[in-house]
Amino acid sequence: MSASALRIETYLWLAQRVSALILVICITVHIATMIIAVQGGLSSEEIIARIGGSKIWLSFYLVFVSSVAVHAPIGLKSIMREMSQIPTNRIDLLSILFSLIIGVLGIRAAFGLYGLGGA
Amino acid sequence: MKNIHNHPNYWAFIMHRLSGLALAAFLPVHLYVLGLALADSSAFDDFISWSNTPLLKFLETGLVVFLSAHLTGGVRLLALEFLEWRDWQNSMVALSCGISICAGLVFFLNAT
Amino acid sequence: MSNDLINVSIWRGGEDGEYQTYQVPRLESQTVLDVVTYIQRELDPSLSYRFACRVGVCGSCAMTVNGKARWTCRTHVSKVAEGGQLTLDPLNSMPRVKDLVVDMETFFNKWADAKGSFKGDKTRDDALAYISPDDPKRKISSAGIECIGCGACYATCDVIKWNPDYLGPAALNRAWTLVNDERDVTGLERLAAVAGDNGCLGCHSQQGCVERCPKSLNPTGAIAGLKRETIKAVLKGKLS
Numbered sequence: 001m002s003a004s005a006l007r008i009e010t011y012l013w014l015a016q017r018v019s020a021l022i023l024v025i026c027i028t029v030h031i032a033t034m035i036i037a038v039q040g041g042l043s044s045e046e047i048i049a050r051i052g053g054s055k056i057w058l059s060f061y062l063v064f065v066s067s068v069a070v071h072a073p074i075g076l077k078s079i080m081r082e083m084s085q086i087p088t089n090r091i092d093l094l095s096i097l098f099s100l101i102i103g104v105l106g107i108r109a110a111f112g113l114y115g116l117g118g119a
Numbered sequence: 120m121k122n123i124h125n126h127p128n129y130w131a132f133i134m135h136r137l138s139g140l141a142l143a144a145f146l147p148v149h150l151y152v153l154g155l156a157l158a159d160s161s162a163f164d165d166f167i168s169w170s171n172t173p174l175l176k177f178l179e180t181g182l183v184v185f186l187s188a189h190l191t192g193g194v195r196l197l198a199l200e201f202l203e204w205r206d207w208q209n210s211m212v213a214l215s216c217g218i219s220i221c222a223g224l225v226f227f228l229n230a231t
Numbered sequence: 232m233s234n235d236l237i238n239v240s241i242w243r244g245g246e247d248g249e250y251q252t253y254q255v256p257r258l259e260s261q262t263v264l265d266v267v268t269y270i271q272r273e274l275d276p277s278l279s280y281r282f283a284c285r286v287g288v289c290g291s292c293a294m295t296v297n298g299k300a301r302w303t304c305r306t307h308v309s310k311v312a313e314g315g316q317l318t319l320d321p322l323n324s325m326p327r328v329k330d331l332v333v334d335m336e337t338f339f340n341k342w343a344d345a346k347g348s349f350k351g352d353k354t355r356d357d358a359l360a361y362i363s364p365d366d367p368k369r370k371i372s373s374a375g376i377e378c379i380g381c382g383a384c385y386a387t388c389d390v391i392k393w394n395p396d397y398l399g400p401a402a403l404n405r406a407w408t409l410v411n412d413e414r415d416v417t418g419l420e421r422l423a424a425v426a427g428d429n430g431c432l433g434c435h436s437q438q439g440c441v442e443r444c445p446k447s448l449n450p451t452g453a454i455a456g457l458k459r460e461t462i463k464a465v466l467k468g469k470l471s
Contacts, residue, residue: 007465010432024190024194027186065150072142116157122298123298128441204452
């Protein structure tokens with residue numbers, strides 16, 4: 001195998017592990033928030049009061065979404081390579097597309113929530 | 120047992136793959152609906168009240184279990200790959216399973 | 232079924248074939264290899280299978296016994312024959328030659344691909360290397376050195392079924408023992424050979440290899456070690 005292909009495979013593998021480490025923190029916070037927020041039923045006021053206008057929550061969700069946009073497509077790539085007949089170049093394309101979808105939708109949602117609150 | 124796949128670490132692998140796939144399928148929908156609802160605050164309220172129905176709570180509990188299973192299963196994999204090999208790492212299959220069920224239960228009890 | 236007979240179904244043929252059934256007398260302390268040998272000598276001389284040492288050293292008698300890869304010379308019938316039934320297949324993930332014999336060429340070629348042979352730089356005139364048995368690297372190496380090359384791990388591994396180019400647990404375990412051998416000089420050349428998705432990064436830690444290794448070795452642990460070493464080497468720009 002060429003040295004550059006080897007480097008790409010290695011960096012993708014590592015990117016998935018590093019994003020996993022970040023996600024360990026993000027998801028722990030996310031699950032805790034869900035469990036607390038769901039008490040007495042969700043309400044939009046409650047969510048907006050917590051997240052809207054908060055730069056801390058905005059940064060948290062941006063880090064969260066970017067890590068997912070790195071982590072999930074690499075996993076899907078492995079699953080498609082191992083368990084489907086899809087040609088490799090199409091798998092790479094699909095994975096990049098998935099990453100973009102998660103990234104765009106996630107950033108839009110994070111800024112949307114941020115914009116709803118505060119002043 | 121005849122099946123070569125019938126051992127805890129293989130179940131853990133299957134759970135990690137299934138939960139990962141399920142989360143990957145749910146995520147675009149989650150983010151899309153969130154974004155849609157945000158463009159229109161009454162739609163956001165409708166969406167929130169819809170998500171408070173019992174069936175949705177039940178499905179959400181499933182997602183919480185999947186999310187925590189993928190989280191704890193992932194921590195286990197990181198420990199296997201990056202720490203020196205220790206036998207307790209294999210007990211993490213059970214630990215991961217237990218934590219996920221607990222997280223789901225806590226969410227469900229809080230939600231109802 | 233009588234307690235005095237074992238019902239044995241054996242795969243006959245190559246990739247195409249069918250099961251043939253034999254009745255074999257049940258004996259005390261009988262191994263699966265004893266059963267196969269009885270059939271070949273007493274019932275059907277056309278049956279092909281491999282064995283050499285009969286005592287768990289050579290690694291040539293592995294087969295699929297009731298669905299699981301095992302060394303047959305040290306597998307007692309009493310341990311595996313549920314309800315007096317034995318079903319014997321050749322090992323998975325290797326081309327079938329005839330009956331219980333598989334073509335292990337790819338399996339062993341992958342050991343060579345993983346730089347699985349020792350290469351030193353000393354001659355017979357040099358002094359012996361002094362390595363303490365307590366040396367941490369020596370301990371890691373010793374933990375994996377007892378592989379007999381039976382192929383049970385390889386036949387169990389899902390990753391090989393999905394990606395036939397994957398080097399597999401046995402070859403990677405071998406490479407890890409040599410990475411930790413201070414006398415070996417292959418170094419980065421070996422790390423490059425075992426890096427990437429066809430090498431150690433392909434492993435998903437399912438640990439079927441650990442479950443099935445008759446020598447109780449831990450290929451998954453060895454592969455994890457290779458992952459750490461190859462990652463370090465790539466990050467330092469040593470593998471390009």
